[in-house]
Amino acid sequence: MRDAPRSPVDPGDDPVPASASTPRRPADVWTVIRFLVCAFGLLSLAYWGYLAWPYPFPAVFFIVGAPLFAAVVWYLFRSPRSPIETDVVGKTVVETALVVAAGATWISLGHPVVGLVFVVVAAVSGVVAFRRETA
Template sequence: MSDTSQPSVTPNDILRLFLELFAIVSLGIWGFLAWSLPWNFVIGIGAPVIAILLWGLFRSPKAVFHIDPYGKALIELAVMGAAALAWWDLGVPFVALVFGVVAVISGVVNGRREFSR
C-alpha cells in the first residue's frame, strides 16, 4: 500500500468555499441590480471577475503570488467586505450583517490555523 498524504479538509474549509462563491455571486447580483444601463453589464461582469482575479492571484491555495498572511487577510477582507457592502447597498442589511459576521469568524479561524503552521 502506498502512503500518500492527502490534504486535510476541515469543515471551515468547506464553509469558506461557500462564502467565496456567495461573495462572487453577490458582487454579480449587485452589479446588475444597483446600476443602470450600460453600467449594469460592465459592473455586473467586472466586479466578480476582479474578485476572482484577486482571489486567484493572491489568496487561493495555489496562488500565483505568495504573500504573507497579513496580505492574504487584506485580500480576503476586501473581497468579503465588498460583498457585504453590496448587500447593504441593495437594501438588504440583514444578509450583509449575517454574511459579514460568518465571514469574519471563518477568516479568524483560518488565520489562526495559518499562523499555527
C-alpha cells in the same frame, strides 16, 4: 530473445507521482462554510451589478466584471496556490477588502441585515482558516 534492449531504469525504481503520494484532505464543516462564503460573496457582487446598474451596457459589465475582478485578486494574493508570495498581513488585508466589498453590496441594495450577517460569518470562517494556516 536474450539480446533484447533493456530499459536503463528498473521497473521497481519508477518514482511515484506527486499526486498519488499526497492524499487529499477530507472536507470538514469549516471548509464547506469557507467555500459557501466565497461563492456567496461572488454571487453578491454579480447580483449587485444586476440590480444597481441600468441593464444593457453597464449592468453586464458589472455583473461579470465585479466577481471576476474579486476572483482574480483573491487568486493572485490570497489563494493557497497564488503565484505572488504574500505575507500574513497582505493576505488579511486582501481578504478583508473582498469581504467588506461583498457585504457593502447588500447594504447598498437596502438589505443591511444580510450584509452584516455575511460579514460576521465570513469573519469567523476567516479567523478559523487563518488559525489553520498558521498552526
